[in-house]
Amino acid sequence: MINPLRGMKDLMFEDSQRFVHIITTAITVAKRYGYSYIETPILEETALFRRSVGDSSDIVSKEMYQFEDKGGNDVCMRPEGTAGVVRAFVSGKLDRQPAKQKFYYYGPMFRYERPQKGRLREFHQFGCESFGEASVYEDFTIITMVGQIFKALGIGFELKINSLGCPECMPPYKQNLVSFLTDISEDLCADCNRRIETNPIRVLDCKNEQCQSLLAQSPKLIDELCEACDTDFKKLTSLLDDAGIAYEVDTNLVRGLDYYNKTAFEFVSNEIGSQSAIAGGGRYDKLVEYLDGKPTPAVGFAIGAERIMELVQMPGREREGYYMGAMVPEAVEKIIMLANRKRTSDKVTVEYSSKGFKSHMKGVDKAHARYAVLIGEDELANNTVWIKDMESKEEKTVAYTV
Numbered sequence: 049m050i051n052p053l054r055g056m057k058d059l060m061f062e063d064s065q066r067f068v069h070i071i072t073t074a075i076t077v078a079k080r081y082g083y084s085y086i087e088t089p090i091l092e093e094t095a096l097f098r099r100s101v102g103d104s105s106d107i108v109s110k111e112m113y114q115f116e117d118k119g120g121n122d123v124c125m126r127p128e129g130t131a132g133v134v135r136a137f138v139s140g141k142l143d144r145q146p147a148k149q150k151f152y153y154y155g156p157m158f159r160y161e162r163p164q165k166g167r168l169r170e171f172h173q174f175g176c177e178s179f180g181e182a183s184v185y186e187d188f189t190i191i192t193m194v195g196q197i198f199k200a201l202g203i204g205f206e207l208k209i210n211s212l213g214c215p216e217c218m219p220p221y222k223q224n225l226v227s228f229l230t231d232i233s234e235d236l237c238a239d240c241n242r243r244i245e246t247n248p249i250r251v252l253d254c255k256n257e258q259c260q261s262l263l264a265q266s267p268k269l270i271d272e273l274c275e276a277c278d279t280d281f282k283k284l285t286s287l288l289d290d291a292g293i294a295y296e297v298d299t300n301l302v303r304g305l306d307y308y309n310k311t312a313f314e315f316v317s318n319e320i321g322s323q324s325a326i327a328g329g330g331r332y333d334k335l336v337e338y339l340d341g342k343p344t345p346a347v348g349f350a351i352g353a354e355r356i357m358e359l360v361q362m363p364g365r366e367r368e369g370y371y372m373g374a375m376v377p378e379a380v381e382k383i384i385m386l387a388n389r390k391r392t393s394d395k396v397t398v399e400y401s402s403k404g405f406k407s408h409m410k411g412v413d414k415a416h417a418r419y420a421v422l423i424g425e426d427e428l429a430n431n432t433v434w435i436k437d438m439e440s441k442e443e444k445t446v447a448y449t450v
């Protein structure tokens with residue numbers, strides 16, 4: 049027997065219904081905010097992720113499904129959605145048009161991580177990317193949109209925000225941080241020591257307890273932001289205050305992807321164990337330029353569908369459509385014709401074998417149908433059907449022609 053690969057899952061029944069509910073709810077909200085659908089390929093040139101997510105990130109250095117295709121090209125299954133959408137924005141020459149663009153997407157992402165609860169190798173994201181808007185109002189709007197999606201799904205969350213500065217204030221901060229980290233390097237873990245060289249900001253993200261206690265004393269970028277970044281961050285917090293959206297400023301929130309500047313945020317749930325991030329995002333004003341487009345500010349987010357699957361409150365399912373069955377073999381084909389005609393407008397579950405009344409009524413419940421439609425001996429003789437409305441319990445016999 050061949051099973052799915054480790055860290056990959058089939059979705060069916062209750063799970064696939066939950067998945068569809070998450071995606072359709074998110075789409076409904078994203079459309080209200082003016083987003084339109086974009087579909088980009090799952091396979092891209094590896095260089096795209098190296099240049100955007102960053103060579104030194106865990107995603108690129110350890111977790112990519114990367115291989116040479118039959119034509120000798122170095123390709124990769126997308127580990128996230130933003131890079132592909134930015135690539136499409138640039139390849140489609142949208143960076144040369146004055147119009148602002150807002151895209152939503154959903155689909156599978158691939159990261160070769162160690163699988164555990166809430167951490168898969170193939171998982172699904174719903175994401176939005178907004179291009180052309182530099183105002184911090186857009187950061188606020190994006191955050192409220194994620195909040196609205198979770199609210200519509202009945203999911204509680206905590207919001208963490210931080211500012212990652214800009215090319216003016218980040219480099220001097222990085223230098224301060226590196227000299228702080230170098231001084232305490234003997235007491236930091238091996239991972240942190242490696243990162244001091246490759247990506248010092250990521251040290252702040254270390255989960256090791258000893259490292260965390262030492263890092264409490266580290267310089268904080270939030271105290272060293274340039275005037276423009278500081279003004280925007282203060283504006284963002286005051287907008288969130290005004291909107292009554294609770295948040296925590298988390299100075300260690302650095303995100304695992306290198307393309308962010310200014311606003312970075314994560315939505316976390318304390319109901320799902322250690323993999324608690326249910327959405328993440330932020331501003332990435334340099335990425336379009338970095339992928340050879342014209343300078344275009346941008347901000348976005350992605351929600352992890354599998355992480356919220358167990359949290360969503362599913363709406364009560366109402367009885368829907370018809371169940372049709374025959375109680376004598378000669379009526380089967382009539383039932384099939386009737387079902388075919390009705391399917392042009394309604395959901396119909398049809399039973400091909402003739403069965404007794406009780407057995408059909410079990411089928412009606414299993415199909416969760418609103419109406420039971422049966423043809424027995426009398427109905428066949430009189431060219432009628434028996435119909436029961438399963439909600440009002442009203443029954444009647446009506447004439448029909450196929």
Ligand code: HAM
Nearest residue numbers: 128130167168171325326327328329330348349350352
């Ligand atoms: P990310 O934080 O890497 O950001 O992923 C977003 C969400 O995807 C996470 O919060 C989590 O819910 C889910 N996720 C990530 N890895 C896994 C996994 N291995 N298994 C299950 N779920 C996972 C991004 O990907 C950015 N592209 C978000 C973004 C869009 N930033 C700007 N625009």
